[in-house]
Amino acid sequence: MKTIAVAIAAACLISTVQADEIDVIKSVGDFSKGTAEARAASDALVKGGSRNLLPLLKAFNGSSVLASNWLRSTFETIADAEIKSGGSLPKDDLLKFVKTTSESPAARRLAYEWLLKRSPQLEDQLIPGMLQDPSPEFRRDAVNRLLKVAETATGDDAKAAYRNALKGAVHEDQVKKIAKALRDAGDEVNIQQHFGFLPSWKVIGPFDNKDMKGFPVAYEPENTIDLAAEYDGQLGKVKWVPLSTDDDYGIIDIGKQLENYKGSLMYATTTYTSATDQNLEFRLGTPNAWKLWVNGKLIFEREEYHRGTRMDQYKVPVTLTAGQNTILLKICQNEQDQSWAQDYHFQLRVCDSTGSAVPPSSNTAKRDNATGVN
Amino acid sequence: MKRLSLILAFLTTASSTQAEDWRQFRGNQGNSIATGENLPTELSGGSIAWKVELPGRGVSSPIAVKDQILLTASSGYDEDRLHVMSFDAATGELQWDRQFQATGRTGCHEKMCVATPTPASDGERVFAFYSSNDLICTDMAGNLQWYRGLGAEYPNASNSLGMSSSLIVIGTTVVAQVESDAEAFAIGVDTVSGETKWKIDRPRKANWTSPTIMPASGNTPALALLQSSAGLAAVDPETGDVVWEFGDGASTIPSSSVIDGTVFIPSNGLTTVKPAADGKSVEQVWNSSNLSPSTPSPVVLNGLTFTVNSAGALSAGSIETGERVWQLRLKGPFSGTPVVSNGHLFFFNEKGLAFVVKPSADKGEIVSELDLGETILCSPAASNNALFIRSDGHLWKFAEQF
Numbered sequence: 001m002k003t004i005a006v007a008i009a010a011a012c013l014i015s016t017v018q019a020d021e022i023d024v025i026k027s028v029g030d031f032s033k034g035t036a037e038a039r040a041a042s043d044a045l046v047k048g049g050s051r052n053l054l055p056l057l058k059a060f061n062g063s064s065v066l067a068s069n070w071l072r073s074t075f076e077t078i079a080d081a082e083i084k085s086g087g088s089l090p091k092d093d094l095l096k097f098v099k100t101t102s103e104s105p106a107a108r109r110l111a112y113e114w115l116l117k118r119s120p121q122l123e124d125q126l127i128p129g130m131l132q133d134p135s136p137e138f139r140r141d142a143v144n145r146l147l148k149v150a151e152t153a154t155g156d157d158a159k160a161a162y163r164n165a166l167k168g169a170v171h172e173d174q175v176k177k178i179a180k181a182l183r184d185a186g187d188e189v190n191i192q193q194h195f196g197f198l199p200s201w202k203v204i205g206p207f208d209n210k211d212m213k214g215f216p217v218a219y220e221p222e223n224t225i226d227l228a229a230e231y232d233g234q235l236g237k238v239k240w241v242p243l244s245t246d247d248d249y250g251i252i253d254i255g256k257q258l259e260n261y262k263g264s265l266m267y268a269t270t271t272y273t274s275a276t277d278q279n280l281e282f283r284l285g286t287p288n289a290w291k292l293w294v295n296g297k298l299i300f301e302r303e304e305y306h307r308g309t310r311m312d313q314y315k316v317p318v319t320l321t322a323g324q325n326t327i328l329l330k331i332c333q334n335e336q337d338q339s340w341a342q343d344y345h346f347q348l349r350v351c352d353s354t355g356s357a358v359p360p361s362s363n364t365a366k367r368d369n370a371t372g373v374n
Numbered sequence: 375m376k377r378l379s380l381i382l383a384f385l386t387t388a389s390s391t392q393a394e395d396w397r398q399f400r401g402n403q404g405n406s407i408a409t410g411e412n413l414p415t416e417l418s419g420g421s422i423a424w425k426v427e428l429p430g431r432g433v434s435s436p437i438a439v440k441d442q443i444l445l446t447a448s449s450g451y452d453e454d455r456l457h458v459m460s461f462d463a464a465t466g467e468l469q470w471d472r473q474f475q476a477t478g479r480t481g482c483h484e485k486m487c488v489a490t491p492t493p494a495s496d497g498e499r500v501f502a503f504y505s506s507n508d509l510i511c512t513d514m515a516g517n518l519q520w521y522r523g524l525g526a527e528y529p530n531a532s533n534s535l536g537m538s539s540s541l542i543v544i545g546t547t548v549v550a551q552v553e554s555d556a557e558a559f560a561i562g563v564d565t566v567s568g569e570t571k572w573k574i575d576r577p578r579k580a581n582w583t584s585p586t587i588m589p590a591s592g593n594t595p596a597l598a599l600l601q602s603s604a605g606l607a608a609v610d611p612e613t614g615d616v617v618w619e620f621g622d623g624a625s626t627i628p629s630s631s632v633i634d635g636t637v638f639i640p641s642n643g644l645t646t647v648k649p650a651a652d653g654k655s656v657e658q659v660w661n662s663s664n665l666s667p668s669t670p671s672p673v674v675l676n677g678l679t680f681t682v683n684s685a686g687a688l689s690a691g692s693i694e695t696g697e698r699v700w701q702l703r704l705k706g707p708f709s710g711t712p713v714v715s716n717g718h719l720f721f722f723n724e725k726g727l728a729f730v731v732k733p734s735a736d737k738g739e740i741v742s743e744l745d746l747g748e749t750i751l752c753s754p755a756a757s758n759n760a761l762f763i764r765s766d767g768h769l770w771k772f773a774e775q776f
Contacts, residue, residue: 030527032568035520042518066523069474073518076472080516106475140451171451287534300529304555307534307580313481 196357197250478525482536520568572614
């Protein structure tokens, strides 16, 4: 009886120590904060061996990416040593963890990849059911399998496979491929809606940005968004005008739809109605310098011109409140004269951290409503 | 007479680096010279000691520490999976592959990738750096020692085309240049703790060059040379204090090289400077508009300096005067800087064509050519009589046949 009590006490102690060490790793921070402690905790967990693998994975939830990297590294060190010494990983526990979609997508993927080293057949068992998985990596694999099916099928079978694949696709290359196949087959695909681009804006400008001096200047729209107002602009009086796009990727092209005012800046505003208070991502693409405000709060600013652009160029975490949220963008053009430095445009979409579109709340989804924006 | 002095210089100039290890970008001294090595000058299928597959993508160069070849890669749709890998130099066997998730931006021009900067080592640790500005330190067994997410700490210090500046290690400091249009700084990080020793503002302008080393001389300790569009700054690696500056502007792509106390700067073509007697300033030796380098950095062998232009023409110039003395047409374009060893220059062009060039005082000769058939943008590494090169897909070792 005494032996059992000692064993239980020892197990509790081990578990407590393990939890303490994981907490130490989870508290590691930027600027090297907590590094020495995290290193010692990681060493201790490595010494504990494979019994620490699952707790390490579970700790990913709620951890920063930086802390997750410490957890990942500790996990890999243990798993690597286990496999190289001829041991085995706790397959059943890891498999169950992979299937638990409430756990961290990154941790589930990590467990899956280590399982695959010994059990490659798991790919066929797991991936087909992961088309709507919270992990973009699992979704990508599931979509790829469906694309292979679609490419070898014909007629309605092919279309059905592509349609199914589209349900899970969150990456641009896959969506492009699917949309082309479906459109070639005569189907309609709304890429803009699929990705959650905001297509309807009101813009005002140009304001002066000669010699790139306008970036720090707070012109009137930064203080108040009054859609009825008229201001002194760079070339005369300016007022808000609607600007929308049918572009697949939601590009609002100031240079082409209005004019490529050199050495200027424009403001663009729209609203997004959120069903609840929630943390989402605004994903912006623009080759121009920019500032972004949400509900009057400056979220990020970046003074870089013509170093390329692409979809999801900037992933900006935002906290939205239930109801209408006001978005304001400042987009700046400089005076470079090279042919590759003439673009003056932006695209912005709203999605979750996996890249899946989060459409605005349906009761306000109509375009050109009373506020003039979507 | 001038020709005679060139020939004498060619015959007598000795390089200053010992290089069994190749611990950072362009070698231990950052000048691409592999002294004491006997690299295979006849490149062929038979000189390939091994070839191994790599994950994801990578433009970074391999480094060599004792019997390990260290390399980085980036994988995943967003290239946000960062790899630090170690291979057995003798067999090519993968010893370990540690993976991390990028904390900073991973967007790049398609020619580049997140794993573009070359890692560095102090012999006990590996320091890996990425376009996302993740700075990772592991020990030689792959155990994480510290992690700095410079992309998260300074989110505006990024370039939408990608960042490529490699690391250098001087003493107990890892030096990184993180320079973009939106924010620019250089940072000295303690090799053991990962803590910041110093951080200095740099010209706010996109910059893809790498820091290099001014070796210690007399009472002057080794300095970190930081290049930018403004010129070149020599920085004390312990404090970040600027010791001297060259302010005539410089390229933002090819980097400077230091050979025997002379700094070869890609500036207004090619410019050489030497520190003044007080060590607080530099004096220009010569400038040559005929020796302008494109992406590869300048190198030196036997009294001649070599640059490659965007058309793939190799130019040789006198290190005494900057006078261009001959040119040789190679098949470009080149991104990587050649390795200099056993009297030869070892080039790899972007299409995967390898050239071994034997230069003499008045001409250059291609003595060997091999098509690897894959895009190669990195600079080769040399260690223990072997040459190492990587493409996105593979890592090769070349050595003399037994």
